[in-house]
Amino acid sequence: MIRALHMRLLYSLALLPSALLLALAGSAVAVDVQDDEQFVPILIYRTGPFAAGGSGIMGGFEDYMSLLNERDGGLDGVKLVWEECETAYNTDRGIECYERLKNKGKYGAPVMHPLSTGITYALIERATRDKIPIVSLGYGRTDATDGTVFPYIFPLITNYWSQSTAKIRYIASREGGEDKLKGLKIVNLHLKHPYGIETIPILDVMAEKFGFEVTHLPVPWPGIDQKSLWLLIKRIKPDWVINRNWGVSCTVPLREAARIGFSREKILGVWWCGSEEDVVPAGKAAIGYISTNFHGVGRDFPVIQDILEHVYGKMMGNISSTRVGSVYYNRGIIFGIVTMEAMRLAHTKYGNRPIGGQEMQWALENLDITESRIEEIGATGLISPLKTSWRDHEGGGKVLIQQWNGTKWVRISDWIEPYADLVRDMIKKSAAKYAKDKGITPRTKPEEGI
Amino acid sequence: MVDEFWFAMEVLISGLLQGFMYSLVAIGFVLIIKSSGVFNFAQGSMCLFAALGFVSFWEAGLNFWVALGLALVMMIVLAVVIERVVLRPLVARPPLILFMATIGLAFLLEGLAQALWGTQPHGLELGIPDSPLEGLPVDISQFELFAAAISLLLVLALVIFFHRTRVGRALRAVSDDHEAAMSVGISLQMMWGITWAIAGGVALVAGIMWGTRLGVQYSLTLIVLKALAVLILGGFNSITGAVVAGLIIGGSEKLVEVYLNIIFGIGGVESFFAYALAMFVLLFRPYGLFGDEIIDRV
Numbered sequence: 001m002i003r004a005l006h007m008r009l010l011y012s013l014a015l016l017p018s019a020l021l022l023a024l025a026g027s028a029v030a031v032d033v034q035d036d037e038q039f040v041p042i043l044i045y046r047t048g049p050f051a052a053g054g055s056g057i058m059g060g061f062e063d064y065m066s067l068l069n070e071r072d073g074g075l076d077g078v079k080l081v082w083e084e085c086e087t088a089y090n091t092d093r094g095i096e097c098y099e100r101l102k103n104k105g106k107y108g109a110p111v112m113h114p115l116s117t118g119i120t121y122a123l124i125e126r127a128t129r130d131k132i133p134i135v136s137l138g139y140g141r142t143d144a145t146d147g148t149v150f151p152y153i154f155p156l157i158t159n160y161w162s163q164s165t166a167k168i169r170y171i172a173s174r175e176g177g178e179d180k181l182k183g184l185k186i187v188n189l190h191l192k193h194p195y196g197i198e199t200i201p202i203l204d205v206m207a208e209k210f211g212f213e214v215t216h217l218p219v220p221w222p223g224i225d226q227k228s229l230w231l232l233i234k235r236i237k238p239d240w241v242i243n244r245n246w247g248v249s250c251t252v253p254l255r256e257a258a259r260i261g262f263s264r265e266k267i268l269g270v271w272w273c274g275s276e277e278d279v280v281p282a283g284k285a286a287i288g289y290i291s292t293n294f295h296g297v298g299r300d301f302p303v304i305q306d307i308l309e310h311v312y313g314k315m316m317g318n319i320s321s322t323r324v325g326s327v328y329y330n331r332g333i334i335f336g337i338v339t340m341e342a343m344r345l346a347h348t349k350y351g352n353r354p355i356g357g358q359e360m361q362w363a364l365e366n367l368d369i370t371e372s373r374i375e376e377i378g379a380t381g382l383i384s385p386l387k388t389s390w391r392d393h394e395g396g397g398k399v400l401i402q403q404w405n406g407t408k409w410v411r412i413s414d415w416i417e418p419y420a421d422l423v424r425d426m427i428k429k430s431a432a433k434y435a436k437d438k439g440i441t442p443r444t445k446p447e448e449g450i
Numbered sequence: 451m452v453d454e455f456w457f458a459m460e461v462l463i464s465g466l467l468q469g470f471m472y473s474l475v476a477i478g479f480v481l482i483i484k485s486s487g488v489f490n491f492a493q494g495s496m497c498l499f500a501a502l503g504f505v506s507f508w509e510a511g512l513n514f515w516v517a518l519g520l521a522l523v524m525m526i527v528l529a530v531v532i533e534r535v536v537l538r539p540l541v542a543r544p545p546l547i548l549f550m551a552t553i554g555l556a557f558l559l560e561g562l563a564q565a566l567w568g569t570q571p572h573g574l575e576l577g578i579p580d581s582p583l584e585g586l587p588v589d590i591s592q593f594e595l596f597a598a599a600i601s602l603l604l605v606l607a608l609v610i611f612f613h614r615t616r617v618g619r620a621l622r623a624v625s626d627d628h629e630a631a632m633s634v635g636i637s638l639q640m641m642w643g644i645t646w647a648i649a650g651g652v653a654l655v656a657g658i659m660w661g662t663r664l665g666v667q668y669s670l671t672l673i674v675l676k677a678l679a680v681l682i683l684g685g686f687n688s689i690t691g692a693v694v695a696g697l698i699i700g701g702s703e704k705l706v707e708v709y710l711n712i713i714f715g716i717g718g719v720e721s722f723f724a725y726a727l728a729m730f731v732l733l734f735r736p737y738g739l740f741g742d743e744i745i746d747r748v
Binding site for chain 1: 457460461464465468560561564568569570571572573574575580581582589591660663664665666667668669671672673675676703704707708711712717718719720721722
């Protein structure tokens, strides 16, 4: 009897950490949504290898909504409520989260941010059928930019192909002009994953157009050992290396480059390899490394200061205040601004009440976030102007370049335009192929298919 | 031609040095299998837990050696708790049950580590440059040489411990036959506790070495991926096997990855080559290169 009690006590002790974890994950508890409240689903990953990105981005997004609730009494008077669902960056769990949250609230989920290219791909047909817009801001399927074929998918602000062309434009500027691209050697070090291979076609087209040589080197998941790839890079002797990885596989190349003496100033990372979490673990090896981004970094923006005052000042912040102003956090603020501006636009048409998926789709296709509106929000320099249409679900395409100086990211370029014509042509072709394969008749006007 | 030769040598040497890093992780598995027959699925999580603890103590301002000692004590306490809470209630259960328990343990440790110390990656600099030694025809990283030396020292210490000490011999007795060992007065619980504590120490060393390369972050749990292939190839209960197999896998996979790419333009084979090699060897040596052949009386 005593032994049984003893064992029970020990098992209880063993369960304590689990209970602690559940308590810490209190924000993942299901919320009750009143009819007059705007529900926003949050697909997040606070666990697993990419937890720093998931918690940082969605932490920023939630803080922005908290700001609107605390400072303004909600969005146009409509209180914002949200519920987290942990995907752990797994596609199957992402779909489960989508299904769990899509009907929540009086009008259902107005939008989904999958925060994963894999989950985005898996949701394209499902969300289109359910008429719930998928916003894959800075990730996802590039040809979904074509709204005639993908009415409910929005790779907003800038897609991977725009980014890739902007990278080449930047390299050209560093080399002394587009004509200097001819003969350059560029290695595309990419994760062997749908996200990783997404930019191979555009780089090949650019290589042919400008006469540079591109070598695609796949990084097997999880990319913690890239030694042989860097031995190959040493042999190739490239002028530039594109770092298209994610998570720890972004960090490894910086160490390997240092080991073979390859300049970090000639490694140009995708924006998913351009956070503090990617460079801090590499230590001194990361100094000089450059990456793209599609938003500003740091705290010197009125909107961030408002969050510190109204959210963190009231001890309501979602993550550690030391992360406020970091790359991932600010990206979450961008997610918040774009989503809330779309809802605000929907209010002008449908009234100040909770918004549903179809209404949000209209708003996302008619977004026009101008420089003056950005100034009103307090985000000048944080986000570039954005204008979408029913044909164009990207709405911008501009990127900027930042460099790690050992302690922080420093912006080193102005907004860089993509080669828009080139990207548009490729998107058109790719989307048309998708439509043909899936038997989709592209829309010819905005109302169709909605 | 000379350049080609030195390039091939560099690929091979880099692979061998990487092999030592694989071995560091594999040794942790071997220790527990040797003493209890349990395949510890949580070894990678223990590496994460140990390294995160160490780096957090260090970042809190403690002296390096104090932080290291504290992390070691933490792993010993963890080993005792695991023995009391997870293993003891499962004595005499089939190995599969114990294996399942370690799966649960892995998730628990990962969650606990992140809850205690957060999800942010930490940089870890030991002060050993990860740059090539000068004056050699090939680039050999000083840090990798250091890691290889640490691996060899660890192996040497463990071999001496297992063969030259009373506790080591008792552990081997437990490994050979639990019941016979118990019948001569060896405490099974005590031996398991000691083994898990040593495995915790090895996890700390492996976590620090890998953490210096990758940063101390959740991805440290993934370092076991290659260690499993090393285990299969070297034999599940051989420390020497773990080192030799680590070298074979490290060297061969780098050569295959590099030269398949150069000759045929095929890349990304490194992730599965180690397993293919291990499976091939198993056809001829079912217990691995150095594993003990299990003979059951019927």
